[in-house]
Each structure stands twice: as structure tokens, then as C-alpha cells.
Amino acid sequence: MATDTPSPALPGATTVTPAPLPLPVTAVTCLEDRAQIERGTTVALAGGEQRLRLGPISALAVDRTLSAELTAAAGAARVLDSRITRAWTPRAPGPPTADDSALRHRLHELEEARRTAVERHQRLTVRADLLEQIAADLLREIGESTGRGQADPQRWSRELTRVADEQDDCEERLRALNAEHQRLAREEQQARAVLAQAESEPLELTAFLELTVHAEQAGPAELRVRHLTPCALWRPAYRAVRIGGTLRLESEATLWQATGEDWTGVRLTFSTARSALAAEPPGLVADQLTLRELSGEERRTVEVELREEEIGTLGPDQPATAGELPGVDDGGEVRVLQGPAAATVPGDGRAHRVPLGAFAVAATAERRAVPELSPLVTEVVTFRNDSGRPLLAGPVDLIRESGFVGRGELRFTAAGADAELAFGSSDDYRLLRESEESRSTSGLPGLGQRSLLTRTVRVHVSRLGPPAEPAGAAGAAGAAGAPERITLRERIPVSEVSAVEVRLRKEACDPAPDEVDTEGVVRWELAVPPSGRRTVTLVYEVAASAKVAGL
Template identity: 40%
Template sequence: MLPIKKVVVMEDRAQVERAGSVPVNGVTRVEVAGLSLVAVDRSLKVEVKGATLLEAKLERRWKEVPFGGLPSDASETLKHVEALRLRSLEQADVVQRLDARAEVLTGARANLLRSISELTGYGTPNVQAWREQLADLSHRQLTLDEERRAVREALSVTQQRLREAQQALNSERPRTRHECVLVLRLDGTGEAQVRASYLVPAAVWRPAYRATLTGAQVAVEAEAVVWQHTGEDWTDVELAFSTARPTLGTTPPSLEEDVLYLRPKQQLEKRVVDVAIREEVIQSAGEGGGTTEMPGLDDGGETRLLRASSRTTVRNDGQPQRVSLFSFTSQALVERVCPAELSSLVFVIARFPNTAGEVLLAGPVDLIRDAGLVGRGQLKYAAPGETVKLSFGNEDGVQIARETDEKTEEARLTGRRTTTRKVKLFVSNMRTSSTKLIIEERVPVSEVKEVEIQVLTKDCAPAPSTVTRDGIARIELELGAQSTKTAKFSWELSAAAKVAGV
């Protein structure tokens, strides 16, 4: 009567919307069966056009589910089950008696063998009598074993027939099941248009992507992976996916006072500047920004609603199902980059704008190149028009070896210490075509004026094209087919005499 028309899947639940027409003649009670047992009562919302809504509620009750079969048939089945049960008990008793006889014969054979060994030791053997006794015992045991096998086989057949008869008997008995029913009381005449919505748990979705690099273009397909075990199938429905979190509160947290205290420097602090070299993660709100792992959905702090490209059916089986959302193709800036300090491999990096007109939520992305699937990466949140950065694996045939040399000198008069690091990079291109690549080297970044750091451009070959404020130097190289090249990079750290820790 009111089929499911639309479902909005949220982070950990779903909003189900049913709609349809209902005939009304005066005050009419309408019952819509088949709702999920876990539907949230307080989330029920009903809109009616063409009639007056007097009452709307969810009722859960036991419903008898009768099966076919005449009472006389059921009685015959019950008699058959009882007869099979008694026959099974009788055959089980026979098996027990035969097992007891088998134990007696086994004991008799053991006693006879023991008597034979004792009498033989005393020097009074009776070979003919022993031969006859052993032959008689063997004959009895063989006969008994055959009888036991036949009775056990008959017992197994009887038990199988008993199980089948019991299943048939159970199918003839009425069963009950719990059901949830939407109960409406309407007042009016004619056809009334009814729309009802409610929340159900046990439904979840997460974004997933597929990125294909072809030349200087990247094609991105966005999909939603949805699971649901709500108790009702979503058949040919309009699907939408939301990042809303109804369980979160709407009241902002209270800010507490954060008191700062000042104190004069001690004499030792005036004479010595204590510094330390530490690793820092580069934080960014743009390309590549965000945390490595985000619980739930990363929507950039604003609720988003994405719609499926077509009507879809999602079964109530708890299995993942991929639903297409949208796709787009963008021109990409493709670079071959090697972070030589961390790896000797050269990676293919593509930077391209998000031209989909929709946000790209954080999620896993399958990376595909000409040769096929190269791996799986993680796509960060990207707004429309924002630049997206993806790595499409390493470039075969290009490798880099790295050597470092570090030297520290101290001025005798001023005590100023100077540390010079020289890096030598050996680049090999074993491919049959030329290539351009970028080597990234790190340079320390100073936060105090007593420590100065500079790149020695005169000692670099070639000189880095850029050095970012985060201390990343980019060295651009162009290699011919099946060739090698050597690059040099150098930087200097100068610290005043009163600096300690470096």
C-alpha cells in the first residue's frame, strides 16, 4: 500500500520514506505491514493530503503464519512420527545388547589366549582343543559383527526418516513471528496521498573511488558502498547519501579559561639557547591536508548530500553493494618524483582539479594505469575546484642511489659551529625513452635567530628550482634513454656559540 520510494543513508543509520495513495471513507483505519522492527518510533513523520490525519503510530505484535495441510493429514503425520520414534528406541536397544555381546566375546578371546600362554609355559599344551575354541570364537564374532552392522544401518535409516517426519510435522503447525505495522487513522472521502518517513539503524555507507590515469588525463568515478540489515528490502528506490550525524549534539562546547604565566629568564637561560632537532609533520588545509585516519565520514565540517545516479535495489542481507554517484575527467599535471632520502624509487604523481561540481569525501581509491590496477590509495577531502594529488605507483626502470657526507667546523675566536652536509645522487634511467623527474631533498628549518640554515647553491649541480618554507628542495633532472646522471645538493647549518643541542 505504501511502498518504499526514497532512502537517505547516513553515517550509521538511514531515513526510509514510504509514499502512496490510500482510499478513505469517513474515519478509516489503515495498517501498513512490513516495516522494520528496529524502526525508531520518535522519528516517525507522516504527511497526508486529501484527508485529515487523526493518529499515526508504530505497533509491534505477534502475527500467526499458518501453513497448508488438513488436520487429518497432521494427525497421520504425528502417528508416523511416534511410530518412527518407538522403532528408533527399539533398534537402539538391540544395538546396545549386541555391543554387550561383542564385549563378552572379546573378553573370552582374551582369556583363552592368556590360558594358552600359561599352559604352554607349564608344558601341558592342548593344541587341537585350542584350535577348535579359537575357530568357534572367530565364527561367533564374525556373525555378531555382521548383525551389528545391519542393525546400525537400519537405525541410521530410521533416524533419518524420523528427522524428515519431524520437519514435516513442524511445517504443518502454525508459526508466529514479530512484525511492525504503521497504523494510521484518517478522516475524509476519496483518495488520500500519504507520505511517511522514519529512521532505522543497521545501515551504513562509505565513499569509494576509482581513478584512471591515461596520458595527462585522470578519470575519477565516485561510488558509495552501502550495507544494510534493517529488516526490509529497498527495491527500486531513490537513494541519497548524507554525511549528517543525528547522534551528535547541537550545543557547542563551552570554552574554559587558559591562563598564561610570565616569569623572568634565569641566568643560565640568558647564556645558553637550548635547541633540538625534531621531525615535524607538514600540516595543510589544502592539497593532501587532513588526518591520516578519520573516524566515520570526513565532510569538511559541513553536511553533504550526494544522490545516486539511478534508482537502485539494496537487499536486506548485510552485504556491501557499490552504487554509482558521479564521474568526471580532468587534465592533470603528471610528475615523476623521488623522495631520495626515504626511497630509491621514482613515483608517478598526478595533480588535477576537482571538476565534478561535487565534493570528494575522504575515502579509498583504486589506482589504475595503462597496465591495469597498480594499487590502492587514500583520497583526501577536496572541495569543488580544489587540487587533488594522487600517486599512481612507481616508475619502472628509473632508480636513484644516494650518498651523504657531513662535516662540522668550529671557529676558534667566536665559537660558532658550522655543519655542512653534501648529498650526491646517482640517477639511472634504464628505459628506452627519455624522462623528466624531480628529486626532493629535505633542509632543516630554524625557529630561532641564533641558528641559520642556507642552501649552498654554488655547490649544487643542478641548483634546486624551489625550496619551500617547510624545507623541501625540488631538484629537476632530465635523463635521456638508457643513461645515467649525477646530481649534487648541499646545505649549511650555522649555530652561535651559546646554542646547545645541535
């Protein structure tokens, strides 16, 4: 039996591998809006210079970020040139194959049925036109024969009846076919919409990595390739489980990737680095300051205005709303999180959660009310970040012993700092806020006249009572009927100019506030029994001199 013996390679000759070598993804570093892909494999090198073709890889790989390294066990090996080549291979026309899903087969059947219905409609339309022409010819023949005195009423009646029956049958078939065509079009549209959500079209653009390497001697070598790829991003997410006085916080990374290839069994690293941002400092421009004399009107008048300032400590008091995932907030310092185990992430563009860690800590709950912002009383849980690392900002799935209760938001929290989560509103509380104000003046015009604005805010807090307990459950009824404490917060203006003075009238407040901070937030601790009602009154004054304008 004769066999072909390959001829020895000439020195310096280029050897092209007959088929591409696989180059799987081994590690991925996910950034805020892209991913750094690391690939690795073992290649068998021959002595001298040669070319390798590996892949396929993602066609979205960024060429200018490509780097390749060779590590040979025997002798030296290095990469002389590396490049990514792409090929356009459109999908072959024809019906779906056995590898396609049942949904694609169903869509193909609907397309064929609608195409057949269109052809039948065209044939019936032609037949209807022919019958219309036959009826016109028959009527013309009747007119001409009657004029010549060659009447044949029996034959004419028979022919007209047969043509009318054929026209009625054709019109009925056309109506049925139109209804079937509309039904098929609706089903085809629904199938296309479902297919667009369930599956993605196969990529027509493929990419391969071509390397030119030089090896001192033949032998195996380890190849490592790195490059950036768009269409991949991650955001932090959490799952908070509260049982009694303990809160368990599970950290997760929500990952999306539509790079055109699946990441199977890869090491995942999540970084908050923003490689797309420019590192250049802003340019300096000249800022010229000039002085001028105030006019008489400006000396006599002080322009002031009321403005809203957002206070960060009031954020957790508001009911959490489920919105889009926020951007990565790392507190101004790059954070790197390691995945605990290898993971598989399909390239379907959907959200996939990767667990990062969890910790349990003691938590305290407090009911808070901010009636100026919301008529609800929110339960806020405070806990300490004992994870040993900062908690990035992200959405939190809130879970009680009874199950899932909603979604909140966790702000950036340093290690060892306190964090707050709003676990929704308490349904047994109602708030009603009323506000009124009055204006007056004191003093003589031009001799220290002052305007006085007095504002009175009343907040009515109502608590619905629990249902009546049976006689044998006196202990349970007593526990349910115990008063609960809520924290109510209001605010007063804070003046930044000496011409305007804000004074809290504590003697007119009922009850007296427990605390007033420097930012103008007034706080009360209220005990409200079941079926009880409390009214909180806040009174403050804003006094301004006559030269103040804008209030």
C-alpha cells in the same frame, strides 16, 4: 446460497485490518553511519477512528525517530498514534525446504551423515567391549577347566580364533569409521564457513507499524513514514581512466546495508551530515597564567629539538597504497549528493556501488621522486576538478589503456581546484640515497663560540635502458631513447629560533636546486636518458650558538 452480511460498524468503534498492509521503502538518505528510510503507500480509510497495521518493516528501526503523515484526497485525515511492534518468530526446526539453497541442503546431508557415523561408532564400540568381555570369560574358563582336568584344546582354539577374528574386524571397521567421521567433520566445517560468507541467517525478529488514524470521511489517503535505521553506511569511491592526455573520473557511492530488508527501486540520497555528533559547544575552563624569573642556567641555555612536520603537498608524491575506505571528509560543510536513478540495494551487508556522475578533463603527468620516503619514482597525474561540485576524499581505482594498474587515494578537492593522483611507480628508475654529516666549532669559548653541523645528502638516480630495437625501427628507437624529466625533492630543516641558523650551500650543491620553498623543500628538475645515471648533491649547514642545547 446464504452469505454472511457484515454488520454496520458502530460510531467510534475500532476496526483492525485482517492482514498487514505492505509498506515498501521509496527513498533512502544514507548518512555516514546510518540511513533515514522513507516509506509510502496508499491506504483505504473508513470514516472515523481506526487502526492500521503495516509491514513488515526492518526490526532495527529507531522508535523515537518514527514519524507518519496522512494526506487524504477527500476530507481531513490525521495520525493520532504511531508505534512499532516486534514479534519473535524463530525458524521452524526440521530439514531445509525447497526454497532453501543447495548449499543448505548439502550442509544438512553432511550433518545427517555425521550423525549416522557417530551412531555406528557407538554400536561398534559396544560390540568391541562385548568381544573383550567374551575373550576374558573364555580365558577364565580355560584356566578353571584345566585345573579340574577337563581340557578341551580343540574347542578352546576354535573359540579363541573366532573371537580374535571378530575383534580384528571390529577394530578395522572402527578405524575406517573414525577416518570417515573426520572427513565428514572437515567437509561440514568448510560448508558452514562457505554458508556464512554466501548467505545470512533469516531474521527471527519481525516488526510492524501500527497506526491509529482518524478520517472525516471514507476514501483513499497517501501515507508517508520516516525513521532512522542503523547498519547502513556509505563512502565515496572513484574510478579514474587515463587515456593519453585525458582523464575521466567517475564518481560512485559505495553502500553497505544489513537492515534486514532489501531496498528495491528506491531513490538514493547520500549526505555527509553527522547526526550522531553533539551540537553543544565545549565547556570553558579557567586557564591561569603566571610569570616567574628565569634561573641563571635557563638564561645561559636555549633548549631546542628536531621534530617532524607533515607537509600536505608531499602526500601525492608517495606511492598510493590500498587500504580501508576512509571516513567521509566533506571539508567541514555538509554535502548532499543525489543518485541519478532509482537503484536496488540488497540487504546482504556487502558493498554495492551506485554511480553518481563522471567528467573528462585534460591531465598532465609528472614523474616525482622523494628518496627520503621511498626509493621509487612515482607518476603523478594533475587535473582540474571540473565536476561543478567538491570531490570528497575516497579510494580511486586507477585504470590505464592497458587495464587496471592499482588503487590510489583522492583527497578532498574543492570545485575548480587542482587534484593529484599517483598512478604507481615507474619500474625503469632506481634511487639510492646516502647521507653523511660532520660537526665543528668556531670561535673561543665564552666569546661567540658556535657549533656547526654540515650535512651532505647524495641521491643517485639510475634509469634502465629500453630493449634494443630492430634496424627498421629507427624512429621508434629514437622516441624511446629520449631523455625523461623527473622532479626530485629533498628537505632541509627550518629554524624557528634566532639562535639556530640553517643555511643552504648552493655553491656546494650539484646541480644547483631549481627551487627552495619556505617549508624547506628543495626541488630539482632532472633529465635522465635511457641507461643513464645522475647524482644530486645537497649540502646545508646548521649553525647554533654555544647556549643552544638539544641538537
